[in-house]
Amino acid sequence: MFRTAIKSLFAHKVRFVLTAIAIVLGVSLVAGTFIFTDTINSQFDDLLDDIYAGIDVSVRAQSGDFSAGTEPFPSSVLADVEAVDGVEVAEGGVGSITAQVLDKSGDAIGGQGPPTLGFSWGEAASLNPMRIKDDAGRAPEGRGEVVLDANTVTNAGFELRDSVTVVAFNGPEEFELVGIASFGNQDSLLGATIVMFELEEARRVFGFGDELTGINVQAETGVGAQDLTDRISQVLPSGVEAVTGETEQGEQAADINEGLSFLSIGLLSFAGVSIFVGAFIIQNTFRIVVAQRTRELALLRAIGATGRQIRTMVITEALFIGFVGSIAGIIFGFVMALLIRGLMNLLGFGVPPGALVLLPRTIIVAMLVGLTLTLLSSLLPARKASRIPPVAAMREDAARTPRRSLHTRAVAGTVITGVGVLLLAVGLFASVGRAIIFVAAGAAIAFIGVSVLAPLAARPLADVIGWPLPRLFGISGLLARENTKRKPRRTASTASALMVGVALVAFFSVFGSSTKASVSETVFELFPADLTFQSTNQTDPEMPAAISPAFALELETYGELGVVSAMQFGRIVIDGKTHFLGAFDPSTIDQVLALQPNGDAISAVSEPGSLIVASGFLEDNGWQVGDVVSVEFARTGVVLMPVVGTFETDDFSNIYLSTETFKSNYRYVGDGVVLANTADGVEVVEAKEAIAPTVGSFGNVKAQTKSEIVDEAETQIDQALALFTGLLLFAVLIAVLGITNTLTLSIFERTREIGLLRAVGMVRRQVRRMIRWEAVIIATFGAILGVGIGIVLGWAVVQALADEGFGAFSIPIGQVILALVLAALAGVLAAIWPARKAARMNILDAISSE
């Protein structure tokens, strides 16, 4: 039986290849994602190994629940650590993520993808992973000197002893490039921009006093890292902690892993969609193939094969295709990994080149995915094959199993769709944990339900879609339309695969379009300010990067501007949960930000040490105005603060302090946002132009009007949409291959018919046109179902998010029409090969009677 199965596969190469491609594409996305993330992971692991090679103990401010802290502690700690028995070398330094290097034309380098990191230069070579490259200058020694990483120097076209502008705590300053450093022997630290100063200079540039942000310790030979850590801990003041280098390396690796797992979950979700679509295609192909082989299978039955053997044979064939497809998918996964890497680089993440990593886990998962996919897809067709009666070998009509009644199909489809919708609703509207799983499972089940119902709609919809065809293209058009109606189940199944991809594209379009509408409303309601200034640096993706305090001061010197109001942002811990808070100047904030305060909340918060909260947040915590609450800051620890008022607008932050209170609890390194109004009678454009020199000199500050903020948000949404659509293209591509597959198998079935048409005078062009329009109808059918589902899904999600500022539901009509047109074009592409094949069919094969 196994040999029979394999022989039959090789006898039908095209069918075999087309089915395998669907598997290859799905599996390669899975494999590619793993290969890509494993590669980055191993690169980071190597990197961290290098960084922590000489570090046995790391001393740092206690970070507690605050992520990413560069909180300083007094320099005096260093002397205490050095005095501990067993310390070979200890070196203190400062680090900051606020430094920004400008290129020769004054634009910011880095910060959008890979981070910009500022450090003091470590004198102890064993503790400093950076090296000055040969013949590339020297370490920084004093004021006005800077060292950059070699990758940044090359990219920006700097040369040794060039003047380089760095914007940090004191605003833009010029430094002399005295050295070019490599990381071990690598020029690039994964694309990060690294800027280094001598310790004293670093403190000045980053805005530190007589402080350190970290001490690295190397133990004497024979002293264990853990022992030394314990001993050092004894001498540290409260708020400062010692951990082993290994521990810190582990923490960093875990952080990187978390970031990467976010990416891989995203990519794997799209791979999942592709595989889901692939399952439709593969099942459909097997079903058609079984139908076409009825006589052959019946003959096997007639000469003594059992139904069970037939089933085993069909499943064996499927598994063989799955096996070959999975292997090819793993190989193609390398290409996919390179594509993902290229895409990431295109998006501004400097992913370094390097050998791709294939872990055994990747192979196992990919094989499992590919084999399970084909196995599940072949079960129903195999069962059908096993039920073919032997008499079908002699009588063609004997094989036709009675059609399940439309009624049964309608009921089954409705029930399945209903279950899917129910799960969706639970995920969206009930507050359950892991809502996304309910949503995803609900959507998948709803898709299956609709695909069960789709054959019912195939005939009427084909009539509607194909209505103009006979008028436009005569008999070719008529036949195209009628052919799609002949096997409604086949047409619907093929269209359903496309439906899934199109539905998700449509969903994202609707969601994006609604988000845009909501963003526009929010911005115009929330920001009365004429101009908003923010950093372009996104090293910390969760918080706006600080703009040098010098910037707001400089803005105030312009007569074109009226009020200039700076805001600061920070993290805070309440009851063990981290929150974001904002700080403002109570005397000017009401002119630039619409907080909708209740009563005199804004003037009340000018009382030092007090805070105001959003009224919803107050309720959630069970607080009342006047309560004194316990909050924890990274710098000052637990502080008791009175709640002195409430406000209604919670789009930005739930908690606000005055800037004065902020400065006494945080290390003030700059402003998160600066808001400004123009002076009376000055146009916004005019003012923006006047302050351009100041904005330009800081390099990393962008000035935006209200509509520019909206534009930017819309651009970002569009980019995200483009990215999602791009990732969904794989699913669409698989669906298009499915159309090709179905048509190829169908024209094979219709050999005689096409031959007859050719004999009585149909030219090849008409044959091609007939197949092409058949494909267009199938594709449009799928796209219409998909767009419908996508819009409904988008509407549901927007309703579910109504509490989170989604006021507007908007259907992007243009994009929807575009999707339909593109789907029709995809149909044209899908038909190229089968249409050619049909047009070239040998007429005699078709008409000669057996």
Next chain:
Amino acid sequence: MTTAATTTYAARLEDGVKTYGDGDSAVHALNGATAEFERGRFTAIMGPSGSGKSTLLHCIAGLDSLTSGSAYIGDVDLSTLKDRDLTLLRRERIGFVFQAYNLIPSLTAEENILLPLSIGGKKPDEDWYSQILDTVGLRDRLEHLPSELSGGQQQRVAAARALVSQPEIIFADEPSGNLDSKAGAELLAFMRRAVKEFGQTIVMVTHDPNTAAYADRIVFIEDGKTVDEMIDPTADSVLDRLKSLGG
């Protein structure tokens, strides 16, 4: 070639050779066959299995190409035509009736009859169409799909389709081969009437003496060559002739 000759014959084959494969395994389906088919007559081509009669029909009808020699429809040499022109020629000047699978299953009887015209984007001549429908006797079944018609009805639809574009010549390949004797007789009688009443030219391949007896003339073929012919045959005379040919 004289002008008179080209106008007398609806189709001709001159020294037709058709070889499949090459070298030792070459099969000569036609081996220098020559035949003429006069206008307004019903000609049958007879021969034993493998004699090349179907190949002869395919080559002269523009469905297959000769290895050497010439096939003419009217005075058009088919070997000079590219696929497109050959297809147009079949569409406009030739009608076909095959043994089976004559109809497109997704089209109604009427759409099938009108197929050669619709492919060319043409409308039927109303009088002619009406006359055909009366002769075939299928007026009440026009909206039916082929699967709803009997075998005999299907073949009559095919015959009507062959007639509808008023072709110069109709080729039929065992048209009654799959029919019971009553339905077969009806179909052949209908074809006979088309020749007698409308002056249609029909060339039919068959191996059955009773079927061949409906023709005005029979061309016998053996081993890829035309070997004999017979005018105004009867079933008995055909049988006698076949015996003498050793078929």
